[in-house]
Amino acid sequence: MSPIDHSSPVAVVRVYDESREPGAHRVLVDRLWPRGVTRDAAALDEWCADLAPSTGLRRWYGHDPARFAEFSRRYRAELARSPASDVVTRLLAIAATRPVALVTATRDVEHSGARVLRDHLVQRLGAHR
Secondary structure (H helix, E strand, O other): OOOOOOOOOEEEEEOOOOOOOOOOEEEEOOOOOOOOOOHHHHOOOEEOHHHOOOHHHHHHHOOOHHHHHHHHHHHHHHHOOOOHHHHHHHHHHHHOOOOEEEEEOOOOHHHOHHHHHHHHHHHHHHHOO
């Protein structure tokens, strides 16, 4: 997934990429701070560790693409509960007014929690329109 897709209000970007999304609200959505990245270099508006998959779920998944469908189902259940649901609601309000960039350190963005979160937010935005 590349930088902000202007047809979508939410995109996933890697923290290690040089690109910056003008006007986008940049949110780190990983539970752990990315290695080798300073706060200045990350250029974040906020860090929402509460949005990341739980430690237990992350460890169970282990970035195994064969488990991605089940990981997605379990992670969406976590996103429906507080405190994650509260942050989702806030990001939906932001995405209604400006693009949101979900920032992650993961290598495989297509099989990541950030991707599941993006799809969840886009689906919820569509339901509100």
